[in-house]
Amino acid sequence: MSILQVTPFVPGTARGILRHGYKGASSDSILMLTQQEVGELDVRPAGIMVIDGAPLSHPMIRLLTQGIPTVLLSGDTVNKLEQGEEVVIDGFQGTIIKSPESGLETTLAPEPPQAGEAIALNDGSHVSLRASIFNTDDAALAVKQGAAAIGLVRTEFLLPEEGGLPHAAFYARTLRELCESARSLPVTLRLPDIAPDKQVPWLEPLFGMSGPLGMQGVRLYDVEPVRGVLRALLDAINKVAEDYELKLLLPYVTSLDEFSYWRSRIEQQLHKGLAIGTMAESPAAVLAMPHWFEVADFVAIGCNDLMQCLFAADRDLAEVSRHLDPYSPELFRFLNQAAEAAGDNIDSVQLCGLLPQLPAVLPVLLGMGFRVFSVAPVMVPYLAKIASEASLPEAEELAQQVCMEKDSAQVRRLCKVK
Numbered sequence: 001m002s003i004l005q006v007t008p009f010v011p012g013t014a015r016g017i018l019r020h021g022y023k024g025a026s027s028d029s030i031l032m033l034t035q036q037e038v039g040e041l042d043v044r045p046a047g048i049m050v051i052d053g054a055p056l057s058h059p060m061i062r063l064l065t066q067g068i069p070t071v072l073l074s075g076d077t078v079n080k081l082e083q084g085e086e087v088v089i090d091g092f093q094g095t096i097i098k099s100p101e102s103g104l105e106t107t108l109a110p111e112p113p114q115a116g117e118a119i120a121l122n123d124g125s126h127v128s129l130r131a132s133i134f135n136t137d138d139a140a141l142a143v144k145q146g147a148a149a150i151g152l153v154r155t156e157f158l159l160p161e162e163g164g165l166p167h168a169a170f171y172a173r174t175l176r177e178l179c180e181s182a183r184s185l186p187v188t189l190r191l192p193d194i195a196p197d198k199q200v201p202w203l204e205p206l207f208g209m210s211g212p213l214g215m216q217g218v219r220l221y222d223v224e225p226v227r228g229v230l231r232a233l234l235d236a237i238n239k240v241a242e243d244y245e246l247k248l249l250l251p252y253v254t255s256l257d258e259f260s261y262w263r264s265r266i267e268q269q270l271h272k273g274l275a276i277g278t279m280a281e282s283p284a285a286v287l288a289m290p291h292w293f294e295v296a297d298f299v300a301i302g303c304n305d306l307m308q309c310l311f312a313a314d315r316d317l318a319e320v321s322r323h324l325d326p327y328s329p330e331l332f333r334f335l336n337q338a339a340e341a342a343g344d345n346i347d348s349v350q351l352c353g354l355l356p357q358l359p360a361v362l363p364v365l366l367g368m369g370f371r372v373f374s375v376a377p378v379m380v381p382y383l384a385k386i387a388s389e390a391s392l393p394e395a396e397e398l399a400q401q402v403c404m405e406k407d408s409a410q411v412r413r414l415c416k417v418k
Helices: 058-065 136-144 168-181 226-240 256-267 283-287 303-310 318-323 329-348 361-368 377-389 392-404 408-415
Strands: 002-005 007-010 013-020 029-034 047-051 070-073 086-090 095-098 126-133 150-154 187-190 246-250 275-280 299-302 349-352 372-375
Touching: 007 058, 013 047, 047 058, 058 377, 070 086, 070 095, 126 136, 126 377, 136 150, 136 168, 136 377, 150 349, 150 372, 168 187, 168 226, 226 246, 246 256, 256 275, 275 283, 283 303, 283 329, 299 303, 299 329, 303 329, 303 349, 329 349, 329 361, 329 392, 329 408, 361 377, 361 392, 361 408, 372 377, 392 408
Parallel strands: 013 029, 029 047, 047 070, 126 150, 126 372, 150 187, 187 246, 246 275, 275 299, 299 349, 349 372
Antiparallel strands: 002 095, 007 070, 013 086, 086 095
């Protein structure tokens, strides 16, 4: 038996026979895939290894929601593995065990917290672990895993099975089913966030859709057919909001004026007042933190897009993924500045994306003062355990030390990340 240390991604343990690609895959296979091969799976394998994957990419985020134990490995590690050998992977610890012994003990998943409730910390404050979801099935999973709320519904991925443009009747039916699956959890709907790396079948690529510096998010809301689809979604929200607690998020807003303009436009179509927040996904939007609460009801920091803007590296390109370093002290200094700027409104700031889910990062963010997170449903029990065991004085000291370091290697050492 030998153990290889790799990068954890989706928690859980799995034992199976290693297969390169999908050929010959079964429910007892551990699949080794490239990022280009990650997609909708015909057969649900026991576990997955992704070679040189970009963790913040959209294919990897979709994989995270499927809950299959997954690790990331480099090309060098691939050479140490053989097709057909039995392995055990641990997607929380980040290990691959070759030739495992029978009866080998593996990491047990923590008990989920009570759905709809926050996690108490030792200083009397509370952490709200919410779920970022794609669909109705994810909503049910969020309840099962103990989410405090649905923190973000990616409405751009709500698509009619028959194809064509989503219409008001489709949205009303789908949103009702989603809210039913979420039971009594509050639901925050992010309005359609369409981008080149999140294309939808009903929209042909438009001029200017060139990445985070081009047309995406609210910048497309005055362009057909996006404008018509948004109108249909808002019509549906009017009906569903009569029976369920809904909030709305405007995606990829970069200034207070832009948010105020679109809030006004959207409220003209709404029949009742709903809380409306902004996604802060660019450095400019995050730096506006002291003033967001003059115009918005809440703020969600989208860490994935923020990191690609901050580090000038496309989150979907594996070739530049090393630049999107989640342990960069510059990133933590930037987020600490945002937490300080939020002040007493920190409980109305929700951190979204992969960052809070990575090893040893949550205590640092707690030490900065963040208390609201929206994560993949499968991560909620693991993060709840980390939060409930955290010492706030130690977390605050760790956050201060991390922000003073000069490189990510020192941050990793402080956080004891292998």
